[in-house]
Amino acid sequence: MTTTAEPQVFRSPGSRGLWAWVTTVDHKRIGLLYAVSAAVFFLIGGIEALLVRTQLFGPNLEVLSAEAYNQLFTMHGLTMVFLVVMPIAAAFTNYFLPIMIGARDVAFPRLNSFSYWLFFFGGLLIYSSFLLGGAPDGAWVGYAPLSTQLTEVVRMDFWTIGLALLGVSSLGASANFIATTFTMRAPGMSMLRMPVFAWMSLVVAFLLIFSLPSVTIGLFQLFLDRNFGALFYASAAGGDPLLWQHLFWIFGHPEVYVLILPAMGIVSEVLPTFARKPLFGYPFVVFSGAAIGFIGFGVWSHHMFTSGMGPIAEAGFGVATMIIAVPTGVKIFNWLGTIWGGKIKYNTPMLFSLAFIAMFVIGGLSGVTHAVVPSDTQQHDSYYVVAHFHYVLFGGAVFGYVSGIYYWFPKWTGRKLNEALGKVHFWLALIGFNLTFGPMHILGLNGMPRRTYRYPEGLGWANWNAVATIGAYVILLAFLVFAWNIVRTHFLAKGERVGNDPWDGRTLEWTTSSPPPVHNFDTIPVVHSLDDFWHQKYTEDDEGRAVRIPAVTEGALTVDEETGGGDESHEPDEDMHMPSPSFYPVVSAFGFAITGAGLIYLPWGFLGVGVGVAIAVWGLFGWSLEPVTKEH
Amino acid sequence: MATDTTEIEAVDAGRADHGEDHIEHPSPAQYWLIALILAIITAVEIGASYISALEGPLLVSILLILGGVKFAMVVALFMHLKFDKPLYRNFFLIGLFGALAMFVVVLLTFRAL
């Protein structure tokens, strides 16, 4: 990180190396930490998926024990949802939300650091279970009473406690992003001038804030049932396991939008940039995103159509689920409208975004079939459902995030990822993905249940399973190419060096250097319109074509029109006091994690709880009492 | 989701003039009065729950209404939501009514209401 000579940025130097990363409160560094963690977990979760697929390659195989299989599919789901897609979304939000709205950091930099470290320790805690008697094996949804009955082992406690920690982390991050968006926008950056990605991050933050508490309560109830003899889900004593499904899905369904909306935001940034046209119907994209979030709270029971809720509830939730297809469809049409007639550049980020649309439409359409209750009753817990949500979450969300990585990699590192390798990655990923998950539709409709350890010969499932497993290895190959591309470009420094604005972008992050300085902007920009940076670079001729304004150099900062346009009055802001690094957030997060670990091993774990609470309280007190910016 | 432009302008305005515009909060004497009203309502609630003639839906509605009045008074007057930015009110009300709506539906599916 370099500091420019002028203006002066006061920021205590802190330590270098690893300690600087541990104590960092810089939103960009925290974003990168999220990204690297997500990449590591993506590798682990991918290996788990490959093991599962290998077991299912042919009938009656025994590559894994049934026990190991249960642990692997549970951990695959858990990892991909909570430790890969959520953190990669958090990585993008952390890095770009403040820059996109013209702020110097998030509202609470130390809370941001705390959120990251709590996520990190939570993930570590969940994965430590592999070494401590076995990983959680009750599926990522942890349905009671299966999850409450395995009391002789601690496996599902790793899951309850781990998820609770991740939940607190997400709550902190979400409150932070909401406060940032509502209070720290640059002058002129009204809500309807915010980039769509910032909007989608805001909607996601609201979804998490209002849905996580529900599953947190459910997790506590499960924990009390498992460890203290509570009877929330004990049907013999009058408890009702269905309550867990409600509490879980009240969170779980908005969670689906938490995973997909940031990817939609990324696509809404990438498409206009490479189609060289403004986003078609910006307010519609924004409001349909908000509508998806809002309606998303009213559809949770469509996961429970086979639980016997009765025809009225089923009809109601079925209709609500169909309605949610409307704002989603609006977005699809807006994206198509955006690329329609554009001068499309087919580079890697664009290809992934276009594939996102196609794959997401397939996943969305199979989703609508679940809204039809009689049809859903047939598909429930079959491979058809597995196919559906992988089309949405892999072909949808993951492709969107990969597109974002290609798009913003130059901003992170100052180097472009290699285009040729990128195209190899793209085509392998697209083909591998469809080979893997396309056949699962057929398998599901032929009756193959999900979470199947082994299947006999003669059911007609063997061939499609073999195809799916081969496809999974093609995906592996694709992502190895991707990993090599990143290593080559960044770590071997062979990537093409680029300036501030390699893609001729539209949003504020392209006005600052690559990578951005600690303080993001020398002068806080003044925003005059949507896509402000674009309008500084281009004007329209009589026929509505974009014409470059010659005077403004690439990456120039906003010049206030009233102070005389062309005159480069680059008055840097007064001295900026960036927050000092702090190790209290990581201490507090560590205390929380130790507390959680102690809870898993009750009763003697109470010792750990005591130690953990003491550490957490020390961290929180130190945190509240230390000044934000230390004197020199 | 709090997209009303007036709120946005309120946020912007709040930022421009370095802090909050101070609308008069109640005075200590008024706070004592509010507390007195809250105490009286509580007494009425407890009394009502002992009157056997009120059993059933009537008692339930009386208690829910009185509880709601107390709730609203504390939120509006002690927590200053009546005087503060509409933004805060929206955050809180989304949570409150969202939770209410969702959990009423949950209880209805169990036929427990």
Added chain:
Amino acid sequence: MSDAAVTDTGHAEASGHHDVKPVRKTAMWVFLGSECVFFGAMISTFLLYRNTTNGAPGSEIFNIPFTSASSFILLMSSLTMVLAHNAFEKKDLRQTRVWLIGTVLLGSTFLAGQIFEFTEFIHEGLTLPASPFGSSFYMLTGFHGIHVAVGVMLLAAMVVLSFSGRLYDDRGLNVELIGLYWHFVDIVWIVIFTVVYLLQV
């Protein structure tokens, strides 16, 4: 819970905007909105299991006069809290301290009452593993109690700060934010007292 304690200092100042306060207040209100769902889930669990007593004692063992007294105490702690905030705004350190201490005492009394009530109930056979009714009752009132305890600790920390003259340092939490949290804990109890106690007997 401790989320309230992790509210950071107004970094907005560091980035050129000078309105420190609304940043934290915005986050606090978002947090309170979230807490509505948190308690909503527990209250609905209780309502679902309100009659599932499995032969163990149910709502008939509630001691309404006793709980009414402790509810009244918690309600009045909201008054002392708002008076503390009022004095804090007027920079009246002595008055702020007096009302803060009053709030701490009332909150502690409420907690003591709750501990007494729990002991009584356990003696009469209403325990966490006794029935789904017991499980949901203790979880709901227990979590509320933890919230009160956290509030008491935060207020006590403010009292200590007031003696070292650092109450106005504006680092992390301040009297106003803790006040919002405290009133919220009070209104949750208003709901619990009505729905769990008065409506069930």
